[in-house]
Amino acid sequence: MSWEDYVRKVVPYVPGEQPQKKVIKLNTNECPYPPAPKVQEIIDKFNYDTLRLYPDPEAGALVSAISDYYNVPKDQVFVGVGSDDVLSMSFLTFFNSDKPILFPDITYSFYDVWAELYHIPYKQMPLDDEFRIKKEDYYTPSGGIIFPNPNAPTGVFEDISEIEDIIEHNPDVVVIIDEAYIDFGGKSVLPLIDKYENLLVVQTFSKSRAMAGMRIGYAFGSKKLIGYLQDAKFSFNSYTMNRPSIEAGAASVQDKEYFEATVKKIIATRERTKKALKDLGFTFPDSMSNFIFAKHEKYSGDELFEMLKQKGIYVRHWNKDRISDYLRITIGTDDEMDELIKVLGEYIK
């Protein structure tokens, strides 16, 4: 036997490229606008001497700000290093059954990676031909359920009533709704946490709050659910949110007006882009997120992806069953989308 026999072997998630050169970056669903101006204020007056001290392990200032904004008690709020940290910790904490956890076949590509990492059995339930969840698929005994709403990378939003049906059928396992993209026109299931003790709702600062570079995610749930998650988190690492994250995150949440204006701008650009893409012969499921998942009637996903990359426009493309002809296009600024449409138009004619 060698030490390598005891290594946990995994096929890691591959994130979208972070190009070093100047490009139009529509490949990782970042926000095209800066964070709230209050974030800059906090950084400008940040006292670097405080860095010598450990941060507040409870990230109290950030939890308070989120609690105030969403009107949820502090002991029902959990924070972590991006929603990936929150989700990964939730897999570890809640998915310990012998029965497989369930999630869609087309969904956030980290779910199966976490399941593999933690040796959690899982089963992927195929979306229908319009990329919608078939709720009956989730009426079966399982070890837990997770899916994004709106779904990624499709952008398809499911109504609260559909989701509540799924939760209602699964009182004995934890149901996680990953709402990374909820602020772009969807409606959160957050109010349901008072009704269902086993519902965890996860959100992020990386998209609508323009702070992907700061790594802040959060979750809401019953006091009991959040308590278990805290215990696991404090067994993993007491201090994960560093001082700049806690302070800048709290400041960002306090700037409601800026947040709402930013989201409104992105939605307006998205709707304009939908129209332009349609005119060019693209089809796509209606998106309620900050991206559009589109395929062209004549050109393959691969071809368009490579062509755009050549022209300095990065979008996301997967060589995967059912979706290899699609491009996931992040909504950038109006200028960036105009350039995208121009380049596509010239190629497609």
Next chain:
Amino acid sequence: MSWEDYVRKVVPYVPGEQPQKKVIKLNTNECPYPPAPKVQEIIDKFNYDTLRLYPDPEAGALVSAISDYYNVPKDQVFVGVGSDDVLSMSFLTFFNSDKPILFPDITYSFYDVWAELYHIPYKQMPLDDEFRIKKEDYYTPSGGIIFPNPNAPTGVFEDISEIEDIIEHNPDVVVIIDEAYIDFGGKSVLPLIDKYENLLVVQTFSKSRAMAGMRIGYAFGSKKLIGYLQDAKFSFNSYTMNRPSIEAGAASVQDKEYFEATVKKIIATRERTKKALKDLGFTFPDSMSNFIFAKHEKYSGDELFEMLKQKGIYVRHWNKDRISDYLRITIGTDDEMDELIKVLGEYIK
């Protein structure tokens, strides 16, 4: 069955108190001096607009700076959110045997917490009466080995030759040396990574580099070992190091002179404090760290801990077998240590 039956239940690690009021804080081994001035420069010119973009998942700037400073190739360097993140990820990655992992009975109190979290069997090997590791204890088949050097909370440093003996006897499992306190007079086993493919050496920015609030840890090992760790890390969360951490961390490493001067000051204060504590009737194993683990000939650890707390001086105390009469006292500034000695002197007379 209820969803709670599938929850991973743990007894979390309890970190030292982070008091909100003004106290002399000698309880969590933080550095009494600020980070390198270059860190302030980086924060002052930080462009908050970049926060909208994900950080470099490889944390390239930070890895490069560490690679340059320690003269270790970049693919043999791993970074994480504090050494706790690095260590926790290492437990998950490397300790997957049915045989128990081994670590001392008196040691960093997170090791058994991680073992419990990940369901890793473990066995604690008693230190001798002088709090030294008995190397023969580690010549037995195991699932892996981990201990800090200098050890925590004792401050005892083991010679490289002793450690190499242990590594030599364990070619088939991963051996982790946790060098959180190595910069305060100890000698790192880092050169041994070229000789032993299964050796992981973990260090941190939280002590000697005065950046506990930024959460940066790192590890060195063979290319193969670091590769496995990266794979697990990228399966957990692609982006853990946020932009301020990467930039400020890199700047900190580049300021070698400031780093060396800071460490020198702390060592001088420690040696002075050792003498003063001895004069007051304290005994302690000789410390090569930024703390002293001391007990008094007449007063119990509990009594002195509470008395100091009353006087606004926080130290660390554990109600645990073999060490309940000890206080772990972090080395602060000269003024802080003078105040500590004065308060102890008045009480002890």
